[in-house]
Amino acid sequence: MALSSIDIGSQLVNLSSALLLIACFAIVTLRRLSSCINVYILQSVFLAMTAALVAFFTDIHHIYISALLTIVIKAVAIPLILKKVIERSDVNRDLEMNVNVPSGLLICGALVILAFFITQPIIPLGFLLTRDSLAIALAIVLIGFFIMIARKKALTQVIGFLVMENGLFLGATAAAYGMPLIVELGIFFDLLVGAFIIGIYTHQLQDTLDNVDTSKLTTVKE
Amino acid sequence: MLQTITLVVAQIIVLLGISPFLVGLIRKVKARLQCRRGAGIFQPYADLAKLFRKQPVVSSTTSWIFTATPYILFASTLSAGLLVPTFASLTPLSFTGGVIALVYLLALGTFFLILAGLDAGSAFGGMGSSREALVASLTEPAMILSIFAVAMTAGSTNLSTIVHKTALLESVVTDPAPHLMALAALCIVAIAETGRVPVDNPATHLELTMIHEAMVLEYSGRYLALIEWAAAMKLVVFLSLIANLFAPWGIATTLTPAAIGIGLVAYLLKIAGLAVLIGILESMIAKLRLFRVTELLGAAFILALLGVVFFYILRG
Numbered sequence: 001m002a003l004s005s006i007d008i009g010s011q012l013v014n015l016s017s018a019l020l021l022i023a024c025f026a027i028v029t030l031r032r033l034s035s036c037i038n039v040y041i042l043q044s045v046f047l048a049m050t051a052a053l054v055a056f057f058t059d060i061h062h063i064y065i066s067a068l069l070t071i072v073i074k075a076v077a078i079p080l081i082l083k084k085v086i087e088r089s090d091v092n093r094d095l096e097m098n099v100n101v102p103s104g105l106l107i108c109g110a111l112v113i114l115a116f117f118i119t120q121p122i123i124p125l126g127f128l129l130t131r132d133s134l135a136i137a138l139a140i141v142l143i144g145f146f147i148m149i150a151r152k153k154a155l156t157q158v159i160g161f162l163v164m165e166n167g168l169f170l171g172a173t174a175a176a177y178g179m180p181l182i183v184e185l186g187i188f189f190d191l192l193v194g195a196f197i198i199g200i201y202t203h204q205l206q207d208t209l210d211n212v213d214t215s216k217l218t219t220v221k222e
Numbered sequence: 223m224l225q226t227i228t229l230v231v232a233q234i235i236v237l238l239g240i241s242p243f244l245v246g247l248i249r250k251v252k253a254r255l256q257c258r259r260g261a262g263i264f265q266p267y268a269d270l271a272k273l274f275r276k277q278p279v280v281s282s283t284t285s286w287i288f289t290a291t292p293y294i295l296f297a298s299t300l301s302a303g304l305l306v307p308t309f310a311s312l313t314p315l316s317f318t319g320g321v322i323a324l325v326y327l328l329a330l331g332t333f334f335l336i337l338a339g340l341d342a343g344s345a346f347g348g349m350g351s352s353r354e355a356l357v358a359s360l361t362e363p364a365m366i367l368s369i370f371a372v373a374m375t376a377g378s379t380n381l382s383t384i385v386h387k388t389a390l391l392e393s394v395v396t397d398p399a400p401h402l403m404a405l406a407a408l409c410i411v412a413i414a415e416t417g418r419v420p421v422d423n424p425a426t427h428l429e430l431t432m433i434h435e436a437m438v439l440e441y442s443g444r445y446l447a448l449i450e451w452a453a454a455m456k457l458v459v460f461l462s463l464i465a466n467l468f469a470p471w472g473i474a475t476t477l478t479p480a481a482i483g484i485g486l487v488a489y490l491l492k493i494a495g496l497a498v499l500i501g502i503l504e505s506m507i508a509k510l511r512l513f514r515v516t517e518l519l520g521a522a523f524i525l526a527l528l529g530v531v532f533f534y535i536l537r538g
Contacts, residue, residue, distance in 0.1 A: 015398035109524040
């Protein structure tokens with residue numbers, strides 16, 4: 001049976017979206033902060049790949065620009081900032097979590113199933129090319145949320161936030177073949193500034209509390 | 223009838239012949255990455271031949287389980303190997319069973335190996351057995367589910383049918399997202415089941431860190447040879463599963479000489495490529511602490527489950 005180009009396109013897009021989801025699970029399992037950041041880099045590269053594939057198969061050229069920006073900002077600039085912050089505050093090893101890894105994995109599994117159920121009625125209405133990506137994107141957003149809740153250290157919460165943003169970007173690419181370029185530029189800029197601010201904030205936490213554990217913030221008094 | 227017998231014989235020759243080579247290849251890759259010259263790729267054949275000539279030493283405290291286990295393990299692994307497509311999508315014993323038979327034939331061998339580890343009554347054997355039981359009980363559901371994720375797209379649990387349909391693209395059986403999750407899960411399962419690095423170290427000399435090696439510490443002579451050969455075959459079974467379920471390119475779908483020739487070459491290339499990958503992976507990462515292994519296998523289970531659920535909800 002010969003596959004048409006739209007079929008091959010949709011299969012490739014599905015494949016790279018699934019890679020993003022697997023990277024999420026790696027972040028949930030990993031304990032070391034620097035490996036979390038490395039997986040985040042990998043995830044951003046997959047995201048750029050997905051966007052480039054969508055651009056190639058739909059001939060919408062401005063998605064190429066957002067793919068390029070994804071590489072530059074999410075795979076290079078933000079990880080650099082985060083790694084600088086790690087160097088200054090020695091928080092690399094054994095991250096504390098509010099739930100242990102196996103139950104975290106189970107919760108994430110349940111979140112993904114929830115995301116599949118929610119998007120299932122919407123999917124037949126979507127574009128043929130990116131049909132399953134919407135379900136995966138929602139799953140990634142939920143897992144990003146979960147990482148923010150489950151981890152205690154400020155830096156890993158940032159990674160949860162960034163994973164969530166990756167999910168949103170995938171969702172936008174899947175549901176609407178990308179947002180207008182000006183909106184995307186704004187989001188990228190926001191993200192970069194956000195990473196900067198969080199870097200400075202972590203630094204301040206480290207200075208005042210000798211720790212970047214956000215659960216200790218409740219002990220801070222005026 | 224004649225065709226079935228020929229296929230059985232051919233597959234047995236491939237399985238028995240290729241398995242020591244793969245072990246040697248992995249060792250060679252690891253040696254080269256550690257800047258050593260390493261033993262030749264064909265060293266495991268010589269090791270096996272040497273072990274078969276040696277007289278086995280059997281402890282007087284052991285029961286029949288100890289002497290029967292090598293044969294049971296060898297036979298069950300070989301029959302499991304006959305259920306998995308290697309160079310041709312038609313497997314000799316495909317009419318006898320599918321995925322579930324494969325999983326439980328492998329589990330039968332593991333079960334007897336666990337018993338044999340306990341049988342000699344040594345502390346290390348018992349420790350190895352308890353660890354192997356932990357790993358085996360966690361890999362089993364992940365393995366079944368990951369193959370089911372592929373089986374559902376092909377509409378059959380018979381490995382031969384799955385691979386045949388996928389190779390010919392007969393129905394729309396390529397469904398990348400659930401297959402990728404299943405592939406990730408099956409790779410973790412394969413590493414855990416064959417005792418490779420993040421879970422177990424096949425080259426360790428320290429009894430405290432052993433899993434598989436600790437169980438077979440008491441074995442010697444031809445018994446050890448059978449167990450090592452069976453372990454090598456198990457590696458081939460898992461690599462063939464991964465290669466042919468997810469990338470059945472080039473596999474012989476008909477039994478003409480030309481197709482079989484191409485199938486054989488493609489199969490050898492795929493398997494050798496995977497073995498080299500294992501060698502590289504083992505050089506890159508450190509062994510996990512035993513209690514972290516459950517997390518890794520838990521991730522494999524969740525991924526395999528999601529592969530199945532993905533198909534149910536979004537395709538059902």
